[in-house]
Amino acid sequence: MKIRQFIGGAWGQRVAILVIICAVMAVFERQFFTAANAASVLFTISVYGTMACGMLFVVLLGGLDLSVGSMAGVAACIVARLVQDSGYTAEGVIGGMLVAFAVCVAVGVVQGMCVTYLKMPSFVVTLSFKYILYGAAPLITGGSFIYYQGNAVAENPVQRFVYSIGSARPFGVPLPIIIFVFFVVAALVVVTKTTYGRRLYAIGGNDTASALVGIRVRRDTIVAYIASSFCAAVAGVVLSSINMQAGQTTGNNYEGSVLMAMIVGGINLAGGEGDVAGAVFGALFVGLITNMMTLLSISPDFQKFAQGAIILAAVCINAYSGRRAGRVKLATAPAGK
Numbered sequence: 001m002k003i004r005q006f007i008g009g010a011w012g013q014r015v016a017i018l019v020i021i022c023a024v025m026a027v028f029e030r031q032f033f034t035a036a037n038a039a040s041v042l043f044t045i046s047v048y049g050t051m052a053c054g055m056l057f058v059v060l061l062g063g064l065d066l067s068v069g070s071m072a073g074v075a076a077c078i079v080a081r082l083v084q085d086s087g088y089t090a091e092g093v094i095g096g097m098l099v100a101f102a103v104c105v106a107v108g109v110v111q112g113m114c115v116t117y118l119k120m121p122s123f124v125v126t127l128s129f130k131y132i133l134y135g136a137a138p139l140i141t142g143g144s145f146i147y148y149q150g151n152a153v154a155e156n157p158v159q160r161f162v163y164s165i166g167s168a169r170p171f172g173v174p175l176p177i178i179i180f181v182f183f184v185v186a187a188l189v190v191v192t193k194t195t196y197g198r199r200l201y202a203i204g205g206n207d208t209a210s211a212l213v214g215i216r217v218r219r220d221t222i223v224a225y226i227a228s229s230f231c232a233a234v235a236g237v238v239l240s241s242i243n244m245q246a247g248q249t250t251g252n253n254y255e256g257s258v259l260m261a262m263i264v265g266g267i268n269l270a271g272g273e274g275d276v277a278g279a280v281f282g283a284l285f286v287g288l289i290t291n292m293m294t295l296l297s298i299s300p301d302f303q304k305f306a307q308g309a310i311i312l313a314a315v316c317i318n319a320y321s322g323r324r325a326g327r328v329k330l331a332t333a334p335a336g337k
Helices: 002-008 008-030 034-062 068-085 090-116 122-141 157-167 174-191 195-207 207-212 216-243 254-264 276-295 300-332
Strands: none
Touching: 002 122, 002 157, 008 068, 008 254, 034 174, 034 195, 034 216, 068 090, 068 122, 068 254, 090 122, 090 157, 090 207, 090 216, 122 216, 157 276, 174 195, 174 276, 195 207, 195 216, 207 216, 207 300, 254 276, 254 300, 276 300
C-alpha cells in the first residue's frame, strides 16, 4: 500500500520523470552517463541551486524574487572591479566580497520594506530591481567585461584563490558543489528545525491570521528577502569564478531557471507549501533537462520554448495533484453525526 501511495504521490511522479529522462538519454546519447557529464550537471545546478535555497524563503511567504539573476551579476561585478583595482591583493578580495554582500543585503532590505510597509506586490518590486541592477552592472565594470587573471599554479596567492572558488576540488568534490550542499543543509535546518521556518509557512498560509497571533510578519518577510539576496550574491561570486569573468550578462536569466526549479519542485507560488527537497529536485531536474538538450544539440531558441512548456506542464500537474489530494481528504473524512 505504501509503495502504491508513493508511486501515485508527488514524489513518485518526480522520480518517474527522472527515470524517463535517464532512459531517453541512454538511447540517444551515451555521453550522458559519463563522470565528466555528471560533474558538468552538478556544476550547473550548484549556481542556481544556491539561488533557489534563498528564493525558497520568499516563495514560502507567497512572494517572488525575480531579481536573483541580476543580484548575482552585480555581486560578481563588484568583486571583480575591486579585486582588479586593488591589483589582486587580499584586501581587494575580502573588501570586494564584503561590499558585494552588503550591497545585496541592503537591496534585500529595501525589497522587503517595499513589500511589507508599502504593500507593493513582490512581483513588481523585484522585477523593478531586476532592471535596476542589470543597469548598474555595466556602470560598475565600465561597460565591458572584467576578466580575472590567474590559474591553479599562479604565483600570486590571490589569483589562485579567485580561481579556486570555481575550480578547486577538496576531497575530489568541486567547491561550488560543496557550497551548494552547505546552503541546502542550512536552508533545511532553518525551514524544518527553527521557529522562523514554521513562521514562514504560517505567513504564507495566512499573513493576516499570523499577525493576529503575534507573528511579526514584516520582520520575517524582510529577513526572507535578505536571505534570497545573500544566496544570490554568493552564487554570483561562484559563477564569476567558474567563468573567470564578470560583466553585464553575468547571471542573465538565471531567475528563470530558479523559478522553474521552484515550480517543478512542487513549491506553491501562493505560499505556505513546499520544502527544501522539492527545491533541490527542481534544480536537479532543470540541470538535467538543460544538459540533455545541449548534448542533443537542440538550438537555444527551442530550449527556451521547452523550458516554457515544462513550466506550464509542472503548474498543471501541481494543480491536478492538489485537487486530487483535496478530493481524497474529503472522501476519507469521517461523516458528521
